[in-house]
Amino acid sequence: MAYQHKEFFLQSSRDNTKLFGQAWTKSGANRIVVFCHGFGEHSGRYSNLIQYFKDSDVSFYGLDLRGHGKSEGKRGHAASFESFVDDLADFVQEVRKRESKDKILLLGHSMGGVVVIRYALEGINQDYIYGLLACSSALKIPTTAVQRFQIAVAGFLRKIAPSTTLDANLDTSLVSRDPEVVQAYIDDPLVHGKISFSMGYELFQQGAIANRKAGILRTPILVLHGLADGIADPAGSLEFYNHLVYKNKRMKTYKGFYHELMNEPAGERDKVLKDIKEFMDSLVPERNKSASKKPVSKKVVKAKPASKKKVAAKRK
Numbered sequence: 001m002a003y004q005h006k007e008f009f010l011q012s013s014r015d016n017t018k019l020f021g022q023a024w025t026k027s028g029a030n031r032i033v034v035f036c037h038g039f040g041e042h043s044g045r046y047s048n049l050i051q052y053f054k055d056s057d058v059s060f061y062g063l064d065l066r067g068h069g070k071s072e073g074k075r076g077h078a079a080s081f082e083s084f085v086d087d088l089a090d091f092v093q094e095v096r097k098r099e100s101k102d103k104i105l106l107l108g109h110s111m112g113g114v115v116v117i118r119y120a121l122e123g124i125n126q127d128y129i130y131g132l133l134a135c136s137s138a139l140k141i142p143t144t145a146v147q148r149f150q151i152a153v154a155g156f157l158r159k160i161a162p163s164t165t166l167d168a169n170l171d172t173s174l175v176s177r178d179p180e181v182v183q184a185y186i187d188d189p190l191v192h193g194k195i196s197f198s199m200g201y202e203l204f205q206q207g208a209i210a211n212r213k214a215g216i217l218r219t220p221i222l223v224l225h226g227l228a229d230g231i232a233d234p235a236g237s238l239e240f241y242n243h244l245v246y247k248n249k250r251m252k253t254y255k256g257f258y259h260e261l262m263n264e265p266a267g268e269r270d271k272v273l274k275d276i277k278e279f280m281d282s283l284v285p286e287r288n289k290s291a292s293k294k295p296v297s298k299k300v301v302k303a304k305p306a307s308k309k310k311v312a313a314k315r316k
């Protein structure tokens with residue numbers, strides 16, 4: 001089944017920022033996947049994932065978060081991390097409207113993994129999704145003593161110059177073990193390496209926030225991480241997984257794999273994609289709304305600012 005590729009824009013309900021989206025759809029596809037990219041990259045780098053499902057009844061939608069790819073916004077900056085979560089909330093509603101679906105499946109990579117997790121832990125958003133895939137989530141980022149000092153300084157500077165950006169100093173050799181992927185990442189004009197004081201500081205707080213709220217999750221989830229990931233510490237994914245109390249949770253780790261699991265060398269990445277497919281196949285996709293005859297809700301639940309209050313997890 002061949003995909004039909006479309007590009008489109010939508011406006012953020014938060015501040016009218018123009019957001020770029022693209023779709024790879026098939027007529028009659030019964031499953032819809034919305035994926036969210038990592039920091040500094042964009043939705044156009046997921047061809048391995050999309051092509052792996054070319055013979056399945058799956059359509060894909062990808063969003064460029066504000067400040068990324070073809071979306072508006074200063075590169076490397078957003079007013080808050082919640083801005084990203086709200087962008088995803090707007091995009092999910094747009095996809096549900098286009099596809100006449102009650103629910104979709106969410107997949108996030110790296111920072112995008114954190115965004116989809118935060119989205120799922122906000123209000124009634126779980127009513128809109130039937131599965132969650134968190135790949136190489138940036139819930140914990142490896143740091144040196146010098147970098148930890150810089151983060152503390154950024155916490156102060158974000159109050160004075162929140163949107164000032166610096167080079168994130170990402171070691172691109174840690175992106176993938178495939179040298180062609182690394183070179184393509186370096187050469188990609190839509191990839192940037194900037195991060196603001198505000199966003200840098202906030203990104204380092206997300207793991208603790210996700211862990212505090214983990215008990216809220218009541219959606220099937222698959223957590224994936226490479227054990228040789230030098231960009232996002234796999235310990236962060238494991239810690240979050242251990243905070244989950246919902247029984248339908250799974251975690252897969254991959255010895256020797258780098259950060260971009262779906263962009264590892266051919267043959268190796270197929271192990272990851274196979275696990276993703278098996279998880280998706282184990283879930284029951286939502287019926288078309290034309291069959292259930294319910295209106296698609298237009299309600300968008302905004303991400304709430306992080307609270308220091310601990311969320312009590314109720315065990316089933």
